[in-house]
Amino acid sequence: MARTANFSLDTVGPFIVWQFIIPYAATWVQSIFYSIFIRAGEPKPMPGSPRFMKHRRQILIVTYLAYFFFTIYESDYNIQKSSNAYNDLGVPIDVTENALNSRFRRLTLKYHPDKFALKDQARATEFYNHLKSAREIILDPAKRWAYDRFGPGIFYSCAKCVTIKEYTDSALFVAMGTYGALFLFLIGTNALGFLKDGAYWRYLAILAVAAYDVRTAMRPDHPPFIAQWLNPLVTGLKLRPAYLPFQVTSIVKKASISAAQFLGLLIPLYRDDPQKPAKVTDDTDESRHKQLDRLEAVVQAGNQDVTRILELESTIFKENERAKGELKGAMTTYMVQNVIHQEPEVRNLIGQRIGRRRAGAPHGAQGTK
Numbered sequence: 001m002a003r004t005a006n007f008s009l010d011t012v013g014p015f016i017v018w019q020f021i022i023p024y025a026a027t028w029v030q031s032i033f034y035s036i037f038i039r040a041g042e043p044k045p046m047p048g049s050p051r052f053m054k055h056r057r058q059i060l061i062v063t064y065l066a067y068f069f070f071t072i073y074e075s076d077y078n079i080q081k082s083s084n085a086y087n088d089l090g091v092p093i094d095v096t097e098n099a100l101n102s103r104f105r106r107l108t109l110k111y112h113p114d115k116f117a118l119k120d121q122a123r124a125t126e127f128y129n130h131l132k133s134a135r136e137i138i139l140d141p142a143k144r145w146a147y148d149r150f151g152p153g154i155f156y157s158c159a160k161c162v163t164i165k166e167y168t169d170s171a172l173f174v175a176m177g178t179y180g181a182l183f184l185f186l187i188g189t190n191a192l193g194f195l196k197d198g199a200y201w202r203y204l205a206i207l208a209v210a211a212y213d214v215r216t217a218m219r220p221d222h223p224p225f226i227a228q229w230l231n232p233l234v235t236g237l238k239l240r241p242a243y244l245p246f247q248v249t250s251i252v253k254k255a256s257i258s259a260a261q262f263l264g265l266l267i268p269l270y271r272d273d274p275q276k277p278a279k280v281t282d283d284t285d286e287s288r289h290k291q292l293d294r295l296e297a298v299v300q301a302g303n304q305d306v307t308r309i310l311e312l313e314s315t316i317f318k319e320n321e322r323a324k325g326e327l328k329g330a331m332t333t334y335m336v337q338n339v340i341h342q343e344p345e346v347r348n349l350i351g352q353r354i355g356r357r358r359a360g361a362p363h364g365a366q367g368t369k
Contacts, residue, residue: 018261030059074254197268
């Protein structure tokens, strides 16, 4: 029951963080940044404006990346904290039977319950039995095979298994059931119109992890990436003890889920980019209305900026109405020529309008009419 609760929390918790907590926190972070980096009196980007959406997208991307790497670190931290049979015995993962027995004799001299006081014998007995259980797993070829690839949980789910084939079949049956259920869930949600953003990456992540899981379970050797690259690196630099295949599988599963979530949330950020102009060939009524809505938002934001700037700059001309009018006219012309006309939406619409006017004009004709 405890394992089920932990699984549910580990699955639902990151989903809530990705989908709700990070976007909510990004709103507060953006507001705080504006308060710090925009000087008093200067206008802040209005919500929905191109500048505001650009800043929000940048904050979200940085936050998503940070949380993605945190999930990988958290998974590795939990693995190192839980340890494994080899680390508990203090032997390498390629230990031989003679070396293991020699090491266990030394541990027996040190941790046998008879070596401890009466009040500590209960704890000593528990720890010594744990060491004996770890030794039995490593000495039994079938149990060692299963433990290296599937972890200690395989002995609970397949308590009656004896041979390597029985352990492998049991693990593959559970794995294929899990991946199959995930596939059916995604297909059903996509058919109902949910989780469509990044659906390709979710399917790809499930297929990749399933292929890695099957390869690890059915091959007699450890994956080359672990044996030839990862373990020599971490042990050579003394960063971590050598990884077992089931530990790497756990990290890969967590990383693939996080990567699929990240890519699924990243795609809408660029697809809904308000600064990205519509294609010229997309000349439907719907696209025109969207362009007009974005153009109206740009104009409104520009008018608000102009109003604020005029109020600040014309403070010294309060008593001179003529000079104040000339200043407003000059600043309005400047804003139109150098701000509004430079917006991608405005330039795109002007270009489309000029292109339609010159359609069918004879070669060498001058002007825009």
